[in-house]
Amino acid sequence: MNHGIHTIDTGFVRPRFDAAYLLVEQSRAAFIDCGTNYAVPRLLQALHDAGLAPGNVDWLILTHVHLDHAGGAGELMAQLPNARLVVHPRGARHMIDPSQLWAGASAVYGEDVMEATYGRLRPIPAERVVEAPDGHVVSLAGRPLLCLDTPGHARHHISIYDERANVCFTGDTFGLSYREFDTAMGPFILPTTSPVQFDPDALHASIRRLIDLKPAAMYLTHFDRVEQVEKRADDLHVQIDAMVAIARSAQERSRGAEDRHETMKTDLTGLYLSRAQAHGWDGGREQLLNLLGMDVELNAQGLGVWLDSQHKAPG
Known part of the structure; x- marks a missing residue:
């Protein structure tokens, strides 16, 4: 039973590299992470394939504001008339005014590369942004989605525990597991320490916190569902x-x-x-x-x- 969880390949970099998730409960929906602007048509198609319309979406929940997870948030929210965006308190201002995110990344990659890779970042009205401190619960048609502060990869990172499905949506906290490395021994997994806020002690603690929930699986942004979570941890x-x-x-x-x-x-x-x-x-x-x-x-x-x-x- 998938409990209304749909994996969406955002198309970023290569197939099965970057995921967003659609959760459906009683004809209401939430996205978790969204990829870049170029992923928005894929997300809307997944919504259509699930028999829903943009007006059925109540939430876009971001694990963190790195652009492969959140670059398309403004563009997607513009297509979702009833949705609100949920994000760590440290990340909220960057969704309301993404100019600093854009400037920082453009300084490294150049504006032309940024446009081609992510698309221009679109601001989200402040009244549509909900800050999610540790323990914040998002209700999707009565289905509780618990937001947990899970730093280590980034200080503005949350993971989402879906009690109904007994799974966690972990962004980058529970590492990367590309399907090309799957073998008879199962998925291969590795941590991500990408700049600029890696903290090994915090990451160890965040992983232990997720495991303490005893979830049946983790849903990684890179990429998809991973089971045998204690071994992977x-x-x-x-x-x-x-x-x-x-x-x-x-x-x-x-x-x-x-x-x-x-x-x-x-x-x-x-x-x-x-x-x-x-x-x-x-x-x-x-x-x-x-x-x-x-x-x-x-x-x-x-x-x-x-x-x-x-x-x-x-x-």
């Missing part, structure tokens, strides 16, 4: 510690920030390759980098920001 805890060790080793061995970054990328690639092969995956280094190259780059960046934060003088 153990895998994540081991890898978070290994990635922190890689970062600290690179800090000691490096001859500067660029050298440190390249050292971390090399060592992270080796970690993921050895673990994937031990998991029964039969691909090699080149194939792994075709699938995980972006994540290796972003994880190394996030670890670098975290290292620098650890070495700042107090005060």
Whole structure:
């Protein structure tokens, strides 16, 4: 029984890379995460396929405001006349006025790349934005969706516990699990430490908090449903510690920030390759980098920001 949960492939980057979710309860609906502007037609089509109209949607719930999860929020909300947006209190202002999000990302990638990848970010009227502190409950036609503060990947991250289905929607807190790595041993999973707010202690605690709910499954934005959650959590805890060790080793061995970054990328690639092969995956280094190259780059960046934060003088 899927309890009215529909997985939507947003089409971002490649197939089965980035998901949004549609929850249906008594002809009312909620989206969890939404991808980019270019995903909006896919979300509306999924709604139509479920026999519903835009006016049936009560909520768009964002796990966090990174653009692969939330870039299309303004455009989608413009198509949903009755919906309100639910977001962590730290993320609300960026949905009401996304100019800072746009400027920060454009400074890294350039405006042309941003337009092509995400589309222009559209503001959401403040009166349609609901802040979700820890413990906030969203009611979908009487079906409670519990919002939990789950930092570690980002300080503005929530995960959503659906008691009816006994599952969690985890955004990036419960890591990444791309279906190309599935084997007879099940899904392969790894943490995401992408910039700029990685906190290993907080991430460990958030994962434990989700496991304490004893959910039957986790729904990851990258990508889809993962079961055997205790085992996957153990895998994540081991890898978070290994990635922190890689970062600290690179800090000691490096001859500067660029050298440190390249050292971390090399060592992270080796970690993921050895673990994937031990998991029964039969691909090699080149194939792994075709699938995980972006994540290796972003994880190394996030670890670098975290290292620098650890070495700042107090005060």
